[in-house]
Amino acid sequence: MYGLINKAVHDLVVSKFGEDKWTEIARKAGVTDPNFVSMAKYPDEVTYKLVGAASEVLGAPPAAILEAFGEYWTVYSAEAGFGHLLDFAGNNLVDFLRNLDNMHTRVQLTFPELEPPSFKVSEVTDKSLRLHYYSKRPGLAPVAMGMIKGLGKRFNTPVSISLDRGRDNGHDHDEFIVLYGEGARAVA
Amino acid sequence: MAKARVPSHDEPISRPAGPAAGLGLDAEALGRLFPFHLVLDRQLAIRSAGAVLQRVLPALAPPAAFSDHFTVRRPALALDFDTLAAHTRTIFLLAARAAPDLILKGEMIPLKAGAQLAFIGTPWITDLTALPRLRLTASDFPVHDSVSDFLVLIQAQKTALEDARKLAEQLGEARDAALKASRVKSEFLANMSHELRTPLNAIIGFSEMLSTQTLGPLPEQYHSYADYIRSSGVMLLDLINDLLDLSRIEAGQYSLEESEVAVGPTLSECLAVVTTDAQRKGLKLSLEPGPRDLRLRADQRAIKQIVLNLLSNAVKFTERGGISVHVEPHRLGLDLRVVDTGIGIDPIIIPCLFEPFRQGHIGLSRKYGGSGLGLSICRNLVELHGGTIALASEPGKGTTATVRLPPGRIIAGG
Numbered sequence: 001m002y003g004l005i006n007k008a009v010h011d012l013v014v015s016k017f018g019e020d021k022w023t024e025i026a027r028k029a030g031v032t033d034p035n036f037v038s039m040a041k042y043p044d045e046v047t048y049k050l051v052g053a054a055s056e057v058l059g060a061p062p063a064a065i066l067e068a069f070g071e072y073w074t075v076y077s078a079e080a081g082f083g084h085l086l087d088f089a090g091n092n093l094v095d096f097l098r099n100l101d102n103m104h105t106r107v108q109l110t111f112p113e114l115e116p117p118s119f120k121v122s123e124v125t126d127k128s129l130r131l132h133y134y135s136k137r138p139g140l141a142p143v144a145m146g147m148i149k150g151l152g153k154r155f156n157t158p159v160s161i162s163l164d165r166g167r168d169n170g171h172d173h174d175e176f177i178v179l180y181g182e183g184a185r186a187v188a
Numbered sequence: 189m190a191k192a193r194v195p196s197h198d199e200p201i202s203r204p205a206g207p208a209a210g211l212g213l214d215a216e217a218l219g220r221l222f223p224f225h226l227v228l229d230r231q232l233a234i235r236s237a238g239a240v241l242q243r244v245l246p247a248l249a250p251p252a253a254f255s256d257h258f259t260v261r262r263p264a265l266a267l268d269f270d271t272l273a274a275h276t277r278t279i280f281l282l283a284a285r286a287a288p289d290l291i292l293k294g295e296m297i298p299l300k301a302g303a304q305l306a307f308i309g310t311p312w313i314t315d316l317t318a319l320p321r322l323r324l325t326a327s328d329f330p331v332h333d334s335v336s337d338f339l340v341l342i343q344a345q346k347t348a349l350e351d352a353r354k355l356a357e358q359l360g361e362a363r364d365a366a367l368k369a370s371r372v373k374s375e376f377l378a379n380m381s382h383e384l385r386t387p388l389n390a391i392i393g394f395s396e397m398l399s400t401q402t403l404g405p406l407p408e409q410y411h412s413y414a415d416y417i418r419s420s421g422v423m424l425l426d427l428i429n430d431l432l433d434l435s436r437i438e439a440g441q442y443s444l445e446e447s448e449v450a451v452g453p454t455l456s457e458c459l460a461v462v463t464t465d466a467q468r469k470g471l472k473l474s475l476e477p478g479p480r481d482l483r484l485r486a487d488q489r490a491i492k493q494i495v496l497n498l499l500s501n502a503v504k505f506t507e508r509g510g511i512s513v514h515v516e517p518h519r520l521g522l523d524l525r526v527v528d529t530g531i532g533i534d535p536i537i538i539p540c541l542f543e544p545f546r547q548g549h550i551g552l553s554r555k556y557g558g559s560g561l562g563l564s565i566c567r568n569l570v571e572l573h574g575g576t577i578a579l580a581s582e583p584g585k586g587t588t589a590t591v592r593l594p595p596g597r598i599i600a601g602g
C-alpha cells in the first residue's frame with residue numbers, strides 16, 4: 001500500500017500512545033526506516049506486520065487495531081491534504097458512500113499503482129443501506145467498518161454497522177448493513 | 189440534527205424533452221467530439237468505435253467482442269450488458285489489452301431505448317512522455333477535453349518539484365559539508381590541547397620563577413615584566429582551557445566522570461577561589477548550603493567549573509553589595525542559585541548570552557574583559573548532567589543565575 005497508509009498508522013499510534021510505543025512497534029515489525037513517503041508504494045506486508053506488532057505491543061486484537069485505524073483515517077486523510085477530496089465526495093453519509101467508488105477511482109488516477117477497494121451501495125432507505133465491499137486484500141473488513149463509523153462522526157449522524165455476509169463464508173465480497181440517523185438511534 | 193435526506197442520485201439531473209432538446213449533431217461532428225468512444229450492443233460486441241481509438245488500436249474492427257479488446261479495471265462488476273447499463277454515473281477505467289498503457293476513463297450511456305450502450309471517454313494520461321508511446325498527439329484530443337491542458341499543468345508542476353528536489357539536495361549537501369567542517373574543527377581543537385598547553389605551562393612556570401626571584405634579585409623593571417608575562421600567560425591558559433572544553437563538548441568527546449559530590453564543601457571551595465577578588469571590591473560573600481549532607485551524582489570538576497563561572501561573572505559585574513549562593517532541593521530536582529546585586533543585564537539579550545563569544549555589555553567589554561565563553565560552557569556542562577540553566581535579571585538591581593539538576597542526580601539529603 002502507499003506510504004500514506006503507513007504514515008496514518010504511525011500518526012495514530014504516536015498520537016494515542018506516544019513515540020516510545022511506536023518505536024517498539026516499528027522494531028517488532030522489522031521496519032528499519034519509519035519515515036514513510038506518502039507517494040511511494042510499500043509491500044502490503046509492511047502494513048500487515050505493523051498491525052500485528054501493534055496488536056502485540058498494545059495488547060489489543062488485530063481487528064480492534066484495524067477498526068481504530070479505519071476510524072482514524074477519516075480524520076487523518078482530511079489533515080493529510082485530502083480534505084477537499086472528502087468534501088467533494090459528498091456532504092452526507094449516503095451521498096458519500098455512493099461516491100466512494102468513484103472517489104477511489106479518482107485517487108487511483110493520481111496514484112497509478114493503487115489497488116483500491118471497490119464499493120457499491122444498494123437497498124437504500126432513509127434509515128439504512130447495504131454496503132458492498134470488494135477487496136483484493138484479506139482481512140480488512142474491520143478497516144471499512146471503522147471508516148464508516150468515522151464517517152458517521154464526520155457527518156454528525158449516528159451509525160451502526162454489521163457484517164451481513166462476507167468472504168469468510170465463501171462470498172466473493174463483504175456486505176455490511178449500515179443503519180444511520182433514526183435507524184441507528186432505534187437500535188441504540 | 190438535520191434529518192438524513194436520501195438523494196435521488198441515479199436520476200438524471202434533467203431529462204431532455206425529446207429530439208428537439210438534443211444537440212442535433214451529425215456523425216462527423218460526433219466523431220470529432222468523441223474520438224475515443226465505443227458503442228456496444230446487447231451481446232457486448234463493438235458496433236462502432238471512435239476514429240482515433242481505431243487508429244491507436246488497429247485490431248479493433250467492429251463487430252469485435254468488447255472483452256477481446258478491453259478489461260474493466262474499475263468498477264468491480266460482472267461483464268454483461270445489464271450490469272454495465274446499470275452503472276451510470278460511475279467512473280469506468282478500461283484498459284486496452286493490446287496497449288496496457290492505454291487506460292480510457294469515461295462513463296456508460298444507454299442508447300436507443302436500451303438496445304445499445306455507449307462508452308464516452310478519453311485516455312487517462314499523467315505524463316506528456318506517454319503520448320508518443322501511445323502514438324497520440326494534442327490534435328487527437330477534442331478541444332473540450334481538458335486532458336491536454338492538464339498534461340501541461342502536470343508538466344509544469346513536475347518541473348517545479350524537480351527544482352525543489354534539486355534545491356533540497358544541494359542544501360543537504362551544504363549542511364553535511366558544514367557539519368563535517370565543524371566536526372573537523374572541534375576535533376582539531378580537542379587534539380591540540382596538549383600542544384597548546386605544554387609551552388604555556390613552561391612560560392608560566394619560568395616567569396613565576398623570575399617574578400619570585402628564585403635565582404636571585406632582578407632589576408626592578410624586569411621584575412614587573414616577569415609579573416606581566418606570568419599574568420598574561422595565566423589568562424591565555426584560561427582562555428585556551430575554555431576553548432578546549434567547549435570544543436571537546438561540541439566534538440562529543442567530553443564524557444562526565446561521575447562520582448559522589450558533596451554539595452556544601454564543593455561550593456565552599458568555589459567561594460574560596462573568588463574571595464580575594466570579592467574582598468578587593470568590598471563585596472560580601474555568603475553561602476546557604478541547604479540540607480547538610482546533600483550529595484549529588486555528578487562530575488565534580490564540571491560542577492566546580494559551572495559554579496566558578498557563575499561566581500566569577502557575579503563578582504565581575506557587581507560593584508557594591510554582595511553575592512550569595514543558595515541550594516534548594518525540591519520536587520523537580522535541585523536548584524543552585526548565584527544571586528548578585530550588580531549592574532544586571534537587559535533580559536531581552538539573555539537567551540543569546542549562552543552562545544559562545546556572546547557578551548552583553550558591548551561597550552564595556554574592555555573594562556570587564558573575558559571572552560564570552562563562560563555561560564556557554566556552563567550550559568553545555570549542565571545539559572550533559574540532564575539539567576537546565578537560566579538567568580534572570582533586573583538592570584541596575586542584580587542578576588540571579590539558576591542551575592537546575594534533575595531529581596535523579598540527588599543521592600542523599602534531598
Ligand code: HEM
Nearest residue numbers: 001002077082085086114115116117135136137140144147
Ligand atoms: C480522501 C480520502 C481517501 C483516500 C485518499 C483514500 C486512499 C486509499 C488508499 C491510498 C488506499 C490503499 C490502497 C493501496 O495503496 O493500494 C485505500 C484503501 C482503502 N480505502 Fe480508501 N481512501 C480514502 C477514503 C476512504 C474512505 C472514506 C473509506 C470508507 C469506507 C475508504 C475505504 C478503504 C478501504 C476499506 C481500504 C482498504 C484496502 C483494500 O480493501 O484493499 N477509503 N484508500
Ligand SMILES: Nc1ncnc2c1ncn2[C@@H]1O[C@H](COP(=O)(O)OP(=O)(O)OP(=O)(O)O)[C@@H](O)[C@H]1O
Nearest residue numbers: 501505532533547548549558559560561562563587
Ligand atoms: N551576573 C551577571 N551580571 C550581569 N551580566 C552578566 C552576568 N553574568 C553574565 N553576564 C553577561 O553575560 C555575558 C556572557 O557571560 P560569559 O560568562 O559567557 O562571558 P564573559 O564573562 O564575558 O567572559 P568569560 O566568562 O569567557 O571570561 C557577559 O559578558 C555579561 O554581559
Ligand SMILES: [Mg+2]
Nearest residue numbers: 501558562563
Ligand atoms: Mg564569565
